[in-house]
Amino acid sequence: xxxxxxxxxxxxxxxxxxxxxxxxxxxxxxxxxxxxxxxxxxxxxxxxxxxxxxxxxxxxxxxxxxxxxxxxxxxxxxxxxxxxxxxxxxxxxxxxxxxxxxxxxxxxxxxxxxxxxxxxxxxxxxxxxxxxxxxxxxxxxxxxxxxxxxxxxxxxxxxxxxxxxxxxxxxxxxxxxxxxxxxxxxxxxxxxxxxxxxxxxxxxxxxxxxxxxxxxxxxxxxxxxxxxxxxxxxxxxxxxxxxxxxxxxxxxxxxxxxxxxxxxxxxxxxxxxxxxxxxxxxxxxxxxxxxxxxxxxxxxxxxxxxxxxxxxx
Numbered sequence: 001x002x003x004x005x006x007x008x009x010x011x012x013x014x015x016x017x018x019x020x021x022x023x024x025x026x027x028x029x030x031x032x033x034x035x036x037x038x039x040x041x042x043x044x045x046x047x048x049x050x051x052x053x054x055x056x057x058x059x060x061x062x063x064x065x066x067x068x069x070x071x072x073x074x075x076x077x078x079x080x081x082x083x084x085x086x087x088x089x090x091x092x093x094x095x096x097x098x099x100x101x102x103x104x105x106x107x108x109x110x111x112x113x114x115x116x117x118x119x120x121x122x123x124x125x126x127x128x129x130x131x132x133x134x135x136x137x138x139x140x141x142x143x144x145x146x147x148x149x150x151x152x153x154x155x156x157x158x159x160x161x162x163x164x165x166x167x168x169x170x171x172x173x174x175x176x177x178x179x180x181x182x183x184x185x186x187x188x189x190x191x192x193x194x195x196x197x198x199x200x201x202x203x204x205x206x207x208x209x210x211x212x213x214x215x216x217x218x219x220x221x222x223x224x225x226x227x228x229x230x231x232x233x234x235x236x237x238x239x240x241x242x243x244x245x246x247x248x249x250x251x252x253x254x255x256x257x258x259x260x261x262x263x264x265x266x267x268x269x270x271x272x273x274x275x276x277x278x279x280x281x282x283x284x285x286x287x288x289x290x291x292x293x294x295x296x297x298x299x300x301x302x303x304x305x306x307x308x309x310x311x312x313x
Contacts, residue, residue, distance in 0.1 A: 014041030015302045016243055019289050020106055023241045023309045026050035030103035033094070033233070034058045035087030035226065038112045040069035046104070047076045057102075058082045059093060061136040064121075065114050084136075088225045090233055101235035109223065110245040111213060113301065123213060125205040128185030133209075133216045143212040144182055152176045162220070162248065163211030170194050171208055184209075210246065223249060227256045231280055234312040239284065241309045250288065250306045257283050257310050284309040 014020075020042050026032060026049040034043040037058030047056055058073070058080060060066050066082055073080045085093055087107060094102070115123045115135070122132035122143060131144035147155065156172035159165040174194035181187050188205040195204035214220060230240050244250040259265055260281050264273040288306035296303045 013299075014038070014108065015299065015305045016289065016291055016295075016307050017041060017045055019307055020241055020243075021045045021049055023284065023289075023307070024104035024106065024239055026054060026104060029053035029055075031099055032056045033090060033102055033105045033230075034108075035090055035105060035230070036060060036108045036112075037069045037082065038062075038065050038108060039114055040072035042106050042108060043069065043073055043080065046106070047073070047079060054079065056080050057093060057097065057099070059085050059087050059090065061086050061139075062112070062115065063137070064118065065112060068114060086222060088222050088229070090226060091229050094233055101238065102233055103235060103238045105230045105234065105238075105240045107226065107230070107240075107242045109219070109243060109249050116301075122184050123209070125184050125188035125191075125203065125209050128183050131182060131184055131187060131212075133213045135217050141216060143216050144180075146212060146215060147175055147187065148180045158215055159208055159211045161211070162214040163207035163209075164247070165207040165211060167195060167198060214248070220248060220252065223252050224256075227253070231260065231310070231312055236312055238312045239309055240281075240312075241307060244288075244306045244308070245304050250308070253308050254288075257281065257308060261310070279313060281310040281312055284311050 024032070024046060026046045028050045030050060032046050032054065034046065034056060037043050037060045040058065043056055043058050047054060056079065058069055060069065061084060063084060066084055070082055081097060083093055111123050115121050119127035119129045122129050131142060131147070133143040134140055150158065152172050155175060156168045159168035159171060165171060171191055171194045174190050175181065175187070178190045181190065191205040191208050198204070234240060242253050244253055261279050261283050263277065263279050264275060265277045266273050266275045285308050288308050291302040291305050
């Protein structure tokens with residue numbers, strides 16, 4: 001694509017922007033869905049690349065993100081529809097609009113720059129703010145609710161399962177001893193003290209904050225729910241592009257794509273197929289697409305991004 005999103009009002013370019021546009025290859029007149037519209041970066045590229053008549057549905061549970069997307073995408077008028085909804089409601093939202101199958105869907109998982117750069121949202125350990133971490137600030141339990149109520153063993157299991165934190169038991173024990181905790185700064189200090197003497201390539205609070213955010217927003221359950229919905233919502237030849245930022249997400253996407261690209265999922269030791277499973281997709285990317293060195297230098301948050309793309313048969 002010739003036009004860079006950086007040229008639009010000096011706005012920040014989203015992760016793997018050009019790779020997403022290349023993968024979806026937007027055309028007019030077609031319909032698209034950005035299930036994690038955020039500030040509207042990928043949506044802008046899809047709409048710009050598929051002028052003049054393509055349309056896009058943008059979903060996000062975060063009202064702050066929707067406000068930013070609304071401003072950024074205003075130039076496209078009624079070609080874009082924004083809704084405050086989870087991507088797990090993709091089929092329901094498409095039905096409300098009366099849309100049939102769509103040509104492309106993009107999901108940019110995890111926490112957004114808007115959320116990280118708003119200290120009061122409680123996503124970052126680099127500031128002292130209420131321990132919230134909800135994508136939708138009006139719904140569900142906060143991170144403070146979890147760490148102040150979970151038994152020590154359950155908290156340790158959460159840190160291990162969702163954060164792959166090797167020192168989960170030590171950190172859980174320290175958190176429980178220091179409760180109640182109400183701010184990101186308090187929690188980060190407790191984790192730092194519990195991790196003294198342990199070698200870390202990253203800040204000692206990184207994995208704990210990741211685990212709490214995933215648990216608060218039920219991110220892995222949502223991902224498992226949306227993948228079959230997204231494939232069902234695509235027209236034949238339509239593409240699903242998903243950007244993951246850690247191994248837990250990427251593993252779910254990889255396993256779903258691999259399984260649904262096979263005509264048989266019976267055990268290898270079984271001589272005759274009895275499952276009746278039929279492939280519904282083709283893996284466009286057998287290996288994940290990663291950001292270039294230049295992109296990582298411009299945006300360090302892109303370094304862990306992994307893009308996988310599948311095409312509906």
